[in-house]
Amino acid sequence: MKDLLAVIMLLGIYSLLSASFFVAMDAVDVAFTEASVGAGISTLLMLVAITMTGRSEHPVRHKPLLALAVVIVTGSLLIYGTLDMPYFGSAEAPIHQHVAPRYINDSMQEIGVPNIVTSVLASYRAFDTFGEVVVIFTAGMGVLALLSVARRPVDIKKVNSFNNSMHEQHLVLRIVTKMLIPFILLFALYVQFHGDFGPGGGFQAGVIFASSIFLYTMLFGMTTARRLINQSFIQILAASGVLLYGSVGVVSLLNGKNFFDYSALSSDPVAGQHLGILLIELGVGITVASVMVIIFFKFADRRDYSPSNENKDF
């Protein structure tokens, strides 16, 4: 398959199908994240990438037999390594004997949050989630380091006149978007703070928030979006999300308990857990939204500065 656009569409369809069978397996949090990140943001970012690289794959001139051999050897070694593990889904696996019953039985008393996925993600395994947030932040830093171009000064009047001339062509889209963006942002806030009671949480909320900004940028141009969201502001915001997350852990340490032990945050342990989960989900949401916006803006900047797009705004 040489057409990259078709490949990207197939990936998006695959993501959406995975999300639907996650729902069929009753894993709604995972399905929500898969649908928003895989079928939403990933597809969009890859589409932006192929506007820069071109739509079809270059023909490969040699057959990569050595790579195929390496993959086969490594894959078979990995499969051999898993032969000793308990069967997939077996009820006697250690995780179903010790770990899962503890979470399911004790989560409501210890943490008091109805959604067990959030309590596992944010409280029992907060350190792993911290690692995830730092990975997202590092991805944003990587994109910033690799794809930065110096912005040349923009002629505001030329850009405004270009935007006004495009208004007629994009009229319906611009009006409907202006009406819908407040609701998308409101939904992002709802998902962020409702993660305790239903599917949701910081990751999905950050992605939904970022997607509303992508929508605005695509329809109104990069210059208008830059005036809305300053580059340094969004970078500070990305870092402060991770900082908020880490500070919650450090505050727990300073109060005498373990790192990320939220019962140290308040006199009542369960209230401390609630406060801790709220703060770290906020940190996650802020970082995810800012990093997505940073990545998209960097991709769009590269596209602006390619020679064929001299006169076009995004």
Added chain:
Amino acid sequence: MDTLLQVSSGLFLLIGSFLCLSGGVGILRFPDFYTRMHAVGVTDTLATAMILTGLILHNPDFMVDVKLVIILLMTLFISPTASHALANAAMHEDLAKQNEQ
């Protein structure tokens, strides 16, 4: 009253599924981009609206109904706009190709 609600929700769901299927058949069988857009533009939105209405009638819980109504409103806004965006982009590109020739 109860059976009336169940029967009408089932009817809406059936009509919605049939519309969705016919939109899919239209995409596969029509020869050209614009005819395919014509097949799927209306039937996709209407099918989603019918299915959502069927679900609203099926469900007695108020909070779930409110959320479904909000989803229905959003779909009525977003789906036709998406169809318009596709057709507009295609027409714009066709005109650009014709101008180049």
